[in-house]
Amino acid sequence: MSACARHNVVTHGRLEGRPMVLAHGFGCDQHMWRHVWPAFADTHRIVLFDHMGYGGSDLSAYDPQRYDSLRGYADDVLAILEELDLRDVVFVGHSVSAMIGALAAIEAPDRFGRLVLIGPSPRYIDDDDYVGGFTREDIDGLLASLESNYLGWSGTMAPVIMGNPDRPELGEELTNSFCRTDPEIAARFARTTFLSDNRADLARVTTPALVLQCSQDVIAPDTVGRYVHEHLPESELVQLTATGHCPNLSAPEETVGAMRSYLGL
Amino acid sequence: MKRGDRLVESADELFEHAPCGYLAVTSDGVVTRVNETFLALTGYGQEELVERRRLQELLAPGARIFWETHLAPLLMMQGQVNEIAVEVLRADGSRLPAFMSCVLRPAPDGTPQGIFVVLFPAADRRRYEDELLAARRRERETARTLQRGMLVSELPQPEGFDLHVTYRPAVSGLEVGGDWYDAFWLEPGETLGLVVGDVVGRGVDAAVTMGQLRSAVRAFAWTGLGPSGLLEAMDGYVRRHGAGTMTTLVYAQLDVRRSTLRYAAAGHPPPVLARPGEAPTLLWGGRSLPLDAHPDPGRPRDEAHAELPPGSVVLLYTDGLVERRSVSLDVGLDRLVDGLTRHRGAPPSQLAGDLVRGLHDPEHSDDICLLVASARANAS
Numbered sequence A: 001m002s003a004c005a006r007h008n009v010v011t012h013g014r015l016e017g018r019p020m021v022l023a024h025g026f027g028c029d030q031h032m033w034r035h036v037w038p039a040f041a042d043t044h045r046i047v048l049f050d051h052m053g054y055g056g057s058d059l060s061a062y063d064p065q066r067y068d069s070l071r072g073y074a075d076d077v078l079a080i081l082e083e084l085d086l087r088d089v090v091f092v093g094h095s096v097s098a099m100i101g102a103l104a105a106i107e108a109p110d111r112f113g114r115l116v117l118i119g120p121s122p123r124y125i126d127d128d129d130y131v132g133g134f135t136r137e138d139i140d141g142l143l144a145s146l147e148s149n150y151l152g153w154s155g156t157m158a159p160v161i162m163g164n165p166d167r168p169e170l171g172e173e174l175t176n177s178f179c180r181t182d183p184e185i186a187a188r189f190a191r192t193t194f195l196s197d198n199r200a201d202l203a204r205v206t207t208p209a210l211v212l213q214c215s216q217d218v219i220a221p222d223t224v225g226r227y228v229h230e231h232l233p234e235s236e237l238v239q240l241t242a243t244g245h246c247p248n249l250s251a252p253e254e255t256v257g258a259m260r261s262y263l264g265l
Numbered sequence B: 001m002k003r004g005d006r007l008v009e010s011a012d013e014l015f016e017h018a019p020c021g022y023l024a025v026t027s028d029g030v031v032t033r034v035n036e037t038f039l040a041l042t043g044y045g046q047e048e049l050v051e052r053r054r055l056q057e058l059l060a061p062g063a064r065i066f067w068e069t070h071l072a073p074l075l076m077m078q079g080q081v082n083e084i085a086v087e088v089l090r091a092d093g094s095r096l097p098a099f100m101s102c103v104l105r106p107a108p109d110g111t112p113q114g115i116f117v118v119l120f121p122a123a124d125r126r127r128y129e130d131e132l133l134a135a136r137r138r139e140r141e142t143a144r145t146l147q148r149g150m151l152v153s154e155l156p157q158p159e160g161f162d163l164h165v166t167y168r169p170a171v172s173g174l175e176v177g178g179d180w181y182d183a184f185w186l187e188p189g190e191t192l193g194l195v196v197g198d199v200v201g202r203g204v205d206a207a208v209t210m211g212q213l214r215s216a217v218r219a220f221a222w223t224g225l226g227p228s229g230l231l232e233a234m235d236g237y238v239r240r241h242g243a244g245t246m247t248t249l250v251y252a253q254l255d256v257r258r259s260t261l262r263y264a265a266a267g268h269p270p271p272v273l274a275r276p277g278e279a280p281t282l283l284w285g286g287r288s289l290p291l292d293a294h295p296d297p298g299r300p301r302d303e304a305h306a307e308l309p310p311g312s313v314v315l316l317y318t319d320g321l322v323e324r325r326s327v328s329l330d331v332g333l334d335r336l337v338d339g340l341t342r343h344r345g346a347p348p349s350q351l352a353g354d355l356v357r358g359l360h361d362p363e364h365s366d367d368i369c370l371l372v373a374s375a376r377a378n379a380s
Helices: A070-083 A096-107 A136-148 A168-178 A183-195 A199-204 A222-231 A252-262 B011-016 B036-042 B061-078 B123-150 B203-221 B227-241 B329-343 B348-359
Strands: A010-013 A018-023 A044-049 A089-094 A112-118 A209-215 A235-243 B021-026 B031-034 B080-089 B095-106 B112-121 B161-168 B178-187 B191-199 B248-255 B260-266 B272-274 B304-307 B313-317 B368-375
Touching: A018 A070, A018 A096, A070 A096, A070 A183, A089 A096, A096 A112, A096 A199, A112 A252, A136 A183, A136 B061, A136 B080, A136 B123, A199 A222, A209 A222, A209 A252, A222 A235, A235 A252, B021 B036, B036 B080, B036 B112, B061 B080, B061 B095, B095 B123, B123 B203, B161 B178, B161 B348, B178 B203, B178 B368, B191 B203, B191 B313, B191 B368, B203 B227, B203 B248, B227 B248, B227 B260, B248 B313, B272 B329, B313 B329, B313 B348, B329 B348, B348 B368
Parallel strands: A018 A044, A018 A089, A089 A112, A112 A209, A209 A235
Antiparallel strands: A010 A044, B021 B031, B021 B112, B080 B095, B095 B112, B161 B368, B178 B191, B191 B248, B248 B260, B260 B304, B272 B313, B313 B368
């Protein structure tokens, strides 16, 4: 089976445009980008995909060992880029996918033109002087949250879509995919995400990067965004006024604006 | 009733003393209003929270990550989230287990204006749920241990043949199924008994039944019964012991010296045979109903046999390999035959892996068991 089929790759925009690959973070799927990608469809070839275990990905290809490390996810990204033979890619990674993109760019720098890292963190757990924001116990708390909240999900999520009351079928589509995660896979991805330490990898990223830092982001605090910016060989740091961890959903205009000016559009 | 006896049912009263904690927060999470019940539950003062704290900060760290990675996106996408188990941090640092429901209140222009949040204290119920989760984990582990313990870890390796089995418990299911396989010498170096079966049901019950039937098959097999005779004996066993009704089972005797296979299938998907130079075929011979399924108990069962010239491959498997939610069984069987056509040249372990990967349906959570027997091309 092809990498594109395994990862439910969906493309939009100009086929001959510069490729823009958007990678969702832990917990969701490619629908995270629905307010962002349309702004680049006139100029770019948009490539959306689901990480293994999420959205419309092919669970039969899930291999616990491969996904015990973020490298497994980075290899998936490279497989998609190779299959579509994409070069000079603008890779937009949200949350954990920021580091996944960085790892992929270290592996195959010739395929990447720019990185846009939204809420990146190379390490979530505090370590001596480094403040990631969390302790190991906090991550166990997250695993407990995932476990105790799995059952309630599928049935009780009402298919109400903001701004689309006249398209109930869209609601159906989203409730069925946005929340669809195998509980064991979710727990594994949580462990891989929140227990990784990729601080040493930052210096090896030769691709120029934009770091988009939200305000009051409890997942990736300001200090972590600055750390990423300072340790990347070539990066710009933009502080968003948007709060929280998902500006791609909560403040798409500001996110798009920052991306456009970075890309010189 | 006198007028003065009535409760004052003003909106304020209903809000402040609702039988749940009730907060209004901005779409960023900043608390704009909080009711008396919440303050009483958590020990905070009004002035500590309003315009000062964000909802996220009132959640324990695990729940906070869960909020940012799952709940906030879902809320934004779907307008509400319901019945989420969270822990709220009280003013004194202790934790209040609660259930939380939120609804996004849009501004007139459709943009998110704020979030209404209710929190129901649920210490006892959460403890009960934790116990249920732990019990379910234990049961699953017990069933898996039982199941694993009853499956042979090393298959006999007869001269001139390669045997391989791939056994894949349902990936996403919460309980194990009742698939089993077995392979044992009937006459060392001469005849091998091969079994693939599928017990109805899941969990510990299915694992226990599977263990009983596996032992019974072995015991009957060693008495010298042929495939059809063994299935008839199993009918009697199932009927007498009331365990394993409707089990499907294929039993085959592989004569290693003569390279022949005698087989009988009780309601089980047909074995597949690929002989060199021929297209793979489904072995529809030797079929009868599942164990103890026939209204006429003494009815004799059929069996069939096949030659296995060097280079032949036989597949025995359970329905998890070929059943898909959206298509008929025939389509699944066709796909298996196609898969075997494509991969038949591969060594058995690789062949099994390729077939399982190619056919597995993530939507159909069932055990998969696939036993491959191939006659080496250079067999003497």
